Amino acid sequence: MSSTTDNRPIVLTGDRTTGQLHLGHYAGSLKTRTTLQDTHHQFLLLADAQALTDNFDNPEKVQRNVLEVALDYLAVGIDPTKTTIFVQSCVPALSELTMLYLNFVTVARLERNPTIKQEIVLRGFERDIPAGFLCYPVAQAADITAFKATLVPVGEDQIPMIEQTNEIARRINRQVGRDILPECKAMLSNVARLPGFDGKAKMSKSLGNTIVLNASDDDIKKAVNKMYTDPNHLKVSDPGQVEGNVVFTYLDAFDEFPEEIAELKAHYQRGGLGDSVLKKRLYERLVAMIAPIRERRNQFAQDPAYVMDVLREGTQKAQVVTQQTLDEVKNALGLFRF
Amino acid sequence: MSSTTDNRPIVLTGDRTTGQLHLGHYAGSLKTRTTLQDTHHQFLLLADAQALTDNFDNPEKVQRNVLEVALDYLAVGIDPTKTTIFVQSCVPALSELTMLYLNFVTVARLERNPTIKQEIVLRGFERDIPAGFLCYPVAQAADITAFKATLVPVGEDQIPMIEQTNEIARRINRQVGRDILPECKAMLSNVARLPGFDGKAKMSKSLGNTIVLNASDDDIKKAVNKMYTDPNHLKVSDPGQVEGNVVFTYLDAFDEFPEEIAELKAHYQRGGLGDSVLKKRLYERLVAMIAPIRERRNQFAQDPAYVMDVLREGTQKAQVVTQQTLDEVKNALGLFRF
CATH class of the missing domain: 1.10.240.10 (Tyrosyl-Transfer RNA Synthetase)
Structure with missing residues (x-):
């Protein structure tokens, strides 16, 4: 397992676990990740908690696909000795940081987020937006800052998410009077989004x-x-x-x-x-x-115990790293500590 | 430490840690708690995380008052061998449950909460409502359900909070097809709210x-x-x-x-x-x-190590109880588990 003490930049990336990955993912992100892991500290998030924000009526699907997406990662050549693959919902410090950050963002600011606005329309939520969905950019900010990632591979449409993350980081840094949370940059892919084979822009x-x-x-x-x-x-x-x-x-x-x-x-x-x-x-x-x-x-599918071991190890590593950041943030803000 | 296997009803109660408690608290809640602890399983929450939702610019105050309020509890006769006194921000499962519950509540529903509406005016938040503040009834639902409390001592004005909690509990129970989360009842005090000594309704x-x-x-x-x-x-x-x-x-x-x-x-x-x-x-x-x-x-103030021990022990107990509920909810919903 690579140490985080060297100077390689930290990348956070991942996927909502709502289905098997496909060629669109391969072209858009997976291929890049198999090379990034040689030059960066790569944390790879199985975003099951985020997937729940618009799949709360079908958690089984979200759960089942944790393993499916993990299999996709291993199959394309993500190497767990180089990349930390972890399960989002099993890292409590991410929830704790999110709850903390929610105090530093206004409801009006969340409602102005263009990505959220667009996705609300897309999902037909209208007035019935789940609070978890409105708040998920804050959860993303927690994911990114918890690992002190400075690079986040995203599509153009996700840039508002990066801005929201940096706003929170700056807000906290300003309050504590020093830069405990680094700002991050979007790492835009130069590959255009792959259309569905029927020609529709959205592959699903x-x-x-x-x-x-x-x-x-x-x-x-x-x-x-x-x-x-x-x-x-x-x-x-x-x-x-x-x-x-x-x-x-x-x-x-x-x-x-x-x-x-x-x-x-x-x-x-x-x-x-x-x-x-x-x-x-x-x-x-x-x-x-x-x-x-x-x-x-x-082959990997025939050895689920191995895959679970990979996820368990990665998740344990993620727990350690994120707990460290949570402790730092709590200490810097002057929150109660035993 | 009393066991939770007997039939005594479970009570959750507590205070935001924003200042020392006073005679108003004594008349309204503290006195009752010193008797409740003999007949009920009483969990007593030092609500520092909730206090942050409208004190995020002054976390030091919130932190400092954790110990002050704990001293007040011990001074009036809350007995830590009978009552579990714990620090909210040090119980990760509460954040995790809150994040989960946020998916089951709409933004519109939170905005309709009469207590929140009133408090938004009271605090002069207007358009700049912190997301954490809007979401705190969900965090309260997490606090209450995490301990499976069936009784919550509150004032009349807090009844909408109880309703919100029960809505979430019913929503989860309906989805999983069985009653994993009990509904709770408001335990209204028959003591009228004590005015300030100047005659103003609000004591502060x-x-x-x-x-x-x-x-x-x-x-x-x-x-x-x-x-x-x-x-x-x-x-x-x-x-x-x-x-x-x-x-x-x-x-x-x-x-x-x-x-x-x-x-x-x-x-x-x-x-x-x-x-x-x-x-x-x-x-x-x-x-x-x-x-x-x-x-x-x-006397207690001269022995902060003892007070910290009380809080540490209570918090550890709270961690165990809430983690158990979190595990139950995750399993029932069918979320990913190692």
Whole structure:
């Protein structure tokens, strides 16, 4: 287990445990994490408590997916000797810090959070916003600051969350008169969000437009066959459109030979290149990429005791680190201590 | 330490640690607690975390008063072998339960809470309500349910808090399909709220109209002398008013011979009874009552290590009981467990 005394920057990242991860996660974050763990202190959060804020009527789903997401992590090559994988709901100091931070944020400020505003609409909460949902940016601030993370890989839409975190850190630092909580920076991915294979911007299990990380060759074939291309590209000889053509989007994300893809794009635009040629290439690439992940995933799935050990060890480490920060914050604020 | 396996009802009660307790607390709650501890399982909360929700700019005050209030408890005869005295901020399961419960309450519901509405006005928060303040009824629900308390001594104005607690308990019980969290009842005091000695309804340190539990005889004398009576009762021979006459209110609360007070009231109303006679009687009664409390308080204050031991032991017991409830709730909801 790597020590936190060296100078490597601390990264906090993670996923809500609401379902298996898929190719979108792989392209957007998982691949990066497998390299980040060599250069950074990476804490990887199985965000089951956060998942509850909009799944409180289905905690079983949230619980079941802790193990599923953990399997995804191990399958893609997250190395538990380099990355601390932990279960959010099993780290009490995160709740304690959240409760403390809630005193330093106004309700009006939480209601102004653009991400929250957007997600309230998305989830159809309207007037019935669960208090836990409104407060989850504060819980995120607790997650980030508890590990003193300075880098947080997020999408553009999550930047308001980083701002909220830094506001809380500054507020506490100002009150105690020194910088006990570092500010953090968003680590924006340069990979565009991968669309669903049906062309819809949002990839989700419920829409049935994802390719999960243990998809069978057959699943991959079916997905690629159904993949949205250019609806006006009827004959091979027709000039085709590359923009919004999901096959190209996926090739851009996963093919290892970008020059060849550039040539194929030119050819497609001129006309004379059929979808089937592209789909075959994508299918083969995805199989080559997913098959070893799937295999490793299946192996880990056969040894749940090992996976639980990984989570237990990571969670214990997270407990120690976060308790230390909680103690520091309590001491600095001058709260009661035994 | 009494066991919780017998059939004695469980009571949760406590005080925000924002200042020394005074005669108002003694009449309203402390005296009752010294008898309740013989017939009930009494958990006594030093509510420092709750005190922070409107004192986040002055945590030192909140911290300092943990010990002051604990001294008040011991001084009036709360017996730590019968009552579990504990420090709220040192019981992590309370934060964890609160975070969990926040998912089961809507923001609109919290905003409708009449007690919160009133207190928001009282504290002049207006639009800048700290999120922690809005959420504190949920934290109270966590406090109460964590101990499975069925009785909560409160004032009339706190009844909405009890209702909120029971709503959460019912919501969780409904979801898990069995009654894991008991509902609680308000235990209303039959003692009217004691006014400040200046006649103002609100007793508070900042108004300087309280008599603290370690007041010197001289403090008591000064307070009684300044005590509001009937401003129209100028001569001894004048008929005097008993209603709103603070000396009588205090005599009603503390004199041991109610029949004699009834006679004095009649005499006062007829005329011919001077304030000084009443004030002397009240002074003597208060000195007789406060002197031993003050003495015990001073003794305990000279042994802070003992007081800390009491709090440590009580807090450890509270940690065990609340962790058990947290585990039960997590298991029943089907959350992740190692």
